[in-house]
Amino acid sequence: MSQKFDPADDIVAYNRAAWDSQVRKKNRWTVPVSSEEIQRARNDDWGIVLTPEKPVPRGWFPDFRASPIEVLCLAGSGGQQAPILAAAGANVTVFDNSEAQLAQDQVVADREGLAMTLQQGDMADLSVFENETFDLIVHPCSNSFVPNVLPVWREAARVMKRGANLLSGIVNPIFYLFDDQLMEKGEFKVCHKIPYSDLASLSAEQRQAFLEDDEPFCFGHTLTDQLGGQVEAGLAITGLYEDCWSDWPISDYIPTFIATKATKS
């Protein structure tokens, strides 16, 4: 990490530098899409994910070709969802905390001749955008990197037009209950409470390892905050499915990801 921040002092700054570092390490969620995928999207053959594996149903998207729409990829850079949606015909703005992640979207935009607006910032504060700016928000699994998800839902709802949808990937908090190292071996020992925070729950040894490896710190939000928070922000949940990361042993027992569609009336 070029500049070291203490996660307890400034979690947004720490996680920004951590994600910049994940780009250098080629973390799966930082690797841009190929030219072939962009070409297929230009021919209306495309899909994106909000969670690790299942593509979002096409019925959750409006028809971009009928009339161009304004899409916000919220905490969703890395050269993945945004360029696909731009190639499919949407006007795309990408908002993310990490400059290096945003640069991955710029790489694809330059390579493919796509126009996208890139904006750096914290997902809890969308004050750079006017009320009712977007027809669609795509928010892939990323709110596990902020300590409080409620302002994210409030801000998303504020910048959505009436009739717009917010498509979000969410980590089921059950994932955070167990001892992490044992869970990787397929053993499930409950040792944490929900809401979960890496800030409060990592041992001194684990914390040191995270800092040395530039690992982002995570937070496990309650379902009340994840689902109820969207409703409290004025949205109606109009679609939901669950998903797995098949490599994770816990996937043999429960899907640990949820995708939601929430509509502003």
Ligand SMILES: C[S@@+](CC[C@H](N)C(=O)[O-])C[C@H]1O[C@@H](n2cnc3c(N)ncnc32)[C@H](O)[C@@H]1O
């Ligand atoms: C797992 S990646 C998600 C993007 C990826 N394209 C995907 O498909 O999931 C998590 C993203 O959240 C961003 N992020 C973390 N904390 C953030 C914050 N406070 N505000 C905005 N973005 C944040 C990271 O920089 C990173 O790009």
